[in-house]
Amino acid sequence: MIDNVARVMWERFEPVHQLVYFTPEVREATEGLGLRGYWTGYFALRAAPLGPVPPSVVTGCFYVFHPDRAAKALPDAWSVASPQQVIEARQRAVDAAMTGLYGPEVLASAELAEAADLAWEAARAADTAGRVLGAANQALPRPARPHVRLWQAVTTLREHRGDGHVAVLVAQNLGPVEALVLKSATGETDAEFQRRIRQWSDAEWRAAQAELGERGWIDEEGRLTAAGAAAHQRMEADTDAAALRPWQALGPDATTRLAHLLEPLARRVLDSGIVPAANPVGLTDTTWASAG
Template identity: 80%
Template sequence: MRDNVARAMWERYEPVHQLVYFAPEVREAMDGLGMRGYWMGYFALRAAPLGLASAPVVTSCFYVFHPDRAAKALPDAWALAGPQQVIEARERAVDAAMRSLYGPAVVDSTELAEAADLAWEAACAADTAGRVLGAANQALPRPAQPHVRLWQAATTLREHRGDGHVAVLVGRRMGPVEALVLKSATGETEAAFQRRIRQWDIEAWQAAQAELRGRGWLGGEERLTAAGAAAHEQMEADTDAAAAAPWQALGADGTARLAHLLEPLARRVLDSGIVPTANPVGLTDGTWRSAG
C-alpha cells in the first residue's frame, strides 16, 4: 500500500513548484538573461543549483530526457548567465509570479508565512544521501521572503522525491524511455506528448514498448496488463516510501497543517490555467488524497 501522506503532500506542493516552468514572469526573466528558447531556460533553471554542470551530468539527473535535449542547452546557457545568476533570477521571477497569481493579501499573510516555515522545516529534514538534485536545492540559502521560501522548500521536496523515484526506476531496470512508456500506459499522460518533449524518436519508443511487452507488462492498445499495473503500483509505493522522511520529521500535526495551508495555493495554480492540463508529471485537477 502506498504511503498516502507522501503522495498527498506531493499533490499539494507540486503545483506551487510548477510555477517556475510555466509562469510568464519566469520566461521573461530567462529571456532577460539571453536564454534562447524555452528549453535552454528550463535546463538552466532546474540545473543551476548543481553549479556548472555539464549536459551529461544533467541528463543523468533529470533521467527521462534524450541526451541531445540537454546538449542543446548546456553548456551554452552558462556562457550567457552563470548558475548563481540564474538562481537569483529565478527567485526574482518566482517572487513576481506568486505576487501576480496570489495577490498581496495572500503573499503577505500570516498563513503563507506559516506554510513557508513548515515546508522549510520538512525540506531541511529531507535525507539527501544519493539524491543529487535534492541535495543541491537543500543547500541553497534560506530566502528571506516567505513566499519565495515556500517555493524553494517545495522545489527541494519535489527534487528529493524525484531523485528517489529515479533510484526506484534504476533498481527495477527501467530505463528512461521504458519509464515514459510505463507512465503513458497508465493513462496519466499522453505518449506522443511525452515522446515529443523528452525528444525520443519513434524507434526508441517502440523498442521500449517491446521491452515492456516482453516483461508481460504491456498489452493491447499499449495499456498496462494486470502484471504491469501491479509493477507500476509497487514502484509508486517504493517512491512514496522513499519520500516519507520529511513528513515523519514534521510530524502528523505539522504535516496536516501544511497540507491544509497548501491546498488553496495549489488550487489557485491549477485553476489559473498556468500549468497546462497535458503536463509531463501528470498533475490532477486537485482531487487530493487525505494527508491525515
C-alpha cells in the first residue's frame, strides 16, 4: 500500500473535485437555473444531494461557515430550482468543464474509463455511518459518462474525508472559527481570506485566536507554536486514518493504479490556474508524495 495512502489519494482527487467551484461552465449552469451569485450557487451545488434541507443543517455539515452565509442562500435556492435540478445541472456543468479542460480524446480514453471505475468502486466502499455529506453523495445514481462518473466518485470520497475531518475537530473541541485560525496559522491559507469568505467577524476571529492562545497552540503574533504544530499534525493524522476504508477495500494494487491515473488529471487542473492559489482548502501546487 502507498505510504500515507489517504493523504496521497486526497492530493490527487481534490483538484478534480475543485472544478465544480471555479470553472465558468459551473457558474453559467447555476445562473441558468436562476441561482444568482457565487455563494447561492456554491451552497446549492454542494448541498443538493442532501435534499431541500434548511440552512441550519447545511451549516452543521459544512462546519466552518457562519450560519448567516448559508441562510442567505438557502432555502431560497430551493424555491428557484429543486435539489434534483441542481444535481443534474452540476453534472452537465462538470461534463462541459472537463471536456474543455482535458479535451475529447482524454475523456474517451481507456485510462479515463479505468480511473472512473476504480474511483467509483472506492467511493462505493466508503464507510458513511455518521458522515452525512459522504452518504448523500454515495447514494446518487452512477453517471453513464465515465468522466462525470469519475467526478462524482471523487466528490463522494472528498466529502467522506471531510466528514471525518469534522468529526476529528469536534472530538478536539475545536469550533469552526478555531479550526480556521489554526489552519491559517500553519501557513496553508491566508487568515483574512478565510475569515472573509466564511463570513466571521473580526471579534469572532480574535476570540478564536485568544482561545488557541490559551491552549498554547499559537503565540501572540498568531504563529503556530510547537504544541500547536503537534496538535495539528495529530488531527491531520486522525483525518487520514478516518479516510482509509475506501483504499483498504480497493486494495493496494488498484489504489496505486488509480493514483497514477489521477495524477495527470490533477496536474492539468493545477497547471491551468483554474484553482486560485488562495483557495479555502489550502490546495497548493507542491511536490506530491510518491505513489510508487
